[in-house]
Amino acid sequence: MEFNLTAVLNHPNLYQLLSIPVIAAIVGWTTNWLAIKLTFFPLNFIGIGKLGWQGIIPRKSAKMAAISVDRTVARFGNLQDVFLKLEPEKITRHIIEQTDPRLEEYIDEIMYEKHAVLWENLPYTVREKVYAWARKQLPKRIEALVADFGEELSDLVDLKELFVGELKNNRELMVRIFKEAGDAEFDFIVKSGAWWGVLFGLIMVPLWVNYPTNWLLPLGGFFIGFLTNWLALNVIFRPLNPRYLLGFKIQGMFLRRQSDVSKVWSRLVAEELITVEKVARSMVFGNNADRTRSIIQKHIRPALDQAGILRLVTQLSFGTTGYAELKKALQEKAIEVSTEPFHDVTFNQSRAPIVASVIEQRMSALSPREFQDVLRPAFQEEEWQLMLIGGVLGAVAGLLNWLIFF
Template identity: 35%
Template structure:
């Protein structure tokens, strides 16, 4: 009944104290539970579960993996690091030195295989001393081939290496890694979201108890539950990113968006993760050798190898041309180039330790991230929330309303 007297309210609270006590407690549980569900819905499941296309769910981040990865990539390539910065730190002579042994071994094997393939009897009939001269000449030129290649790559880095494609390809291929980027960058913010549900929910639960004592309307419970789920989701998200800079409120306390306040801490963790998992020497080498622009690199390799073969064949070149024919000699050079290219991924793996130290990707990222403005820094984590944010808030409200409905039933049937 609406408008009950003070004495009746006190008596009712005395009789049903456990119900009134349960209201802020249940509201706190609602707040906490809805936050856990909302966070899980952001990242899980990795693949769509249910009946396509609409009856089911896929985590917001995995579902929009391509767009999320593109946003992450744009932040890195536009504000943090460029292909030029990566390759400028590599010394061509040192690279050649690092891969010298495996490269020389491969050149000897390839030269023997190709010579045998094009004229089986000729290569065996040539004295071993002559064969060693030919192989030795090509091997001696190998470091120069590598140095020329590195110089050519640096001169036309955008033509042979697509950093954005490498980043996006790796993140879309590995949705769990994409999740990790957002989770690890914002792990304290996600913890805050979870626990804020308890605090804000309990406060709303106190107002709920007062409203029930005054009005005794069962609809108060589901409305308060829905409000708890909606408001706590909305407020927690606001408090993570706002205000951008420290701001004092009511002259009593100062607040800055939690994520922005952790600028230096996040920069260190983020730079470490990206350097270990995405912009790694292995991924860079693989992208250069097999990525969408690798054809241009192949042309570079082919040009360098063919020039060396022509210049180092020396006195035996006329014999080779006579034996296999001019056309097949050209084909032989192309095959040698192709096999050198095929052997490069394994060969280049020997320089990964040097490249990791020389490139120093982590420190570049950390330093650049710490220089970002609050608005730029926000973009590192914000995309995870901004995509379909309304869904998360709505789910919180619906879950809160449902729990409130159950609570309403319990209050009505267990009140004395």
């Protein structure tokens, strides 16, 4: 049959033809909206056996986190630079302020555990001398300890372990970071689906008038659902590098917003992931915990060797072995409480903007190819599945369009 545009304009039931672009717009909007939802939700698998669905990002949170840290945080240079910007003297002062009021409590806990009778029967003036000795030792020991940590921070903290571990165990946080960083792009994907749908629907109208076969609308619906998803994703990330057409700059939406996305991503990472508290916990309990503990012990041991009255009383009562056991207990207590000063929410919040500024500065300097990999892996892993789902829904909508209107 010869293609005839006049047949469209003279069609007796024009409202039927108008249903095609309208349905196509609904298909485009719905499939793109669903693609975004299926990327992030549900957080946990819903279904029976292998038949079901879990959001792509929650399902592959560990892999996504590893990709993200490899291509962003891991490239931000050594941690010593960041540490110096955090003002070590403020960290030292904070630790002392948090620890000093509890020194007596810590000493009492250890003494009552190891030598309760001795400690209970010691004159209070003797115990006061032990407390005074500890309080005198605290500032210089903490200052030296913080300085040592700063020099070896890159070796003590495994950023990838920290980043991946946090996101793997907190899928909701993973979703929030990706959603907030790419909020404008995700909104565009959904809205553009309707416009692409109208365009493809208008193309379908003359095809249907001239070739009104029962399979055309379902087939057209499949391609509309598939292509609207494909186009939206590619407009966000392509072209990779800026191009100019008639004086207008053309580049993928996500890449054009590199500065804005860097600010959002950096703020969330600094506030939720690379906090002072979590870095400290990673040092003490992470892959390099043995090295951290040896540094703590290196600074505690000399102080205990100069313990004066505590050493004398313990050795007189329990001998050299008894004091050695007490030293070990004191060192273990120092390690145990080493992260406690960083539980302070206000202190963590005060340091977060400094970390964020470092991350933002270096993230903004990434090349377009490197920068797209901050968000692209979230889609690239299984975007063909999302496009296929869009195509299937489009085919169903096309079939309903044919059954209802034609």
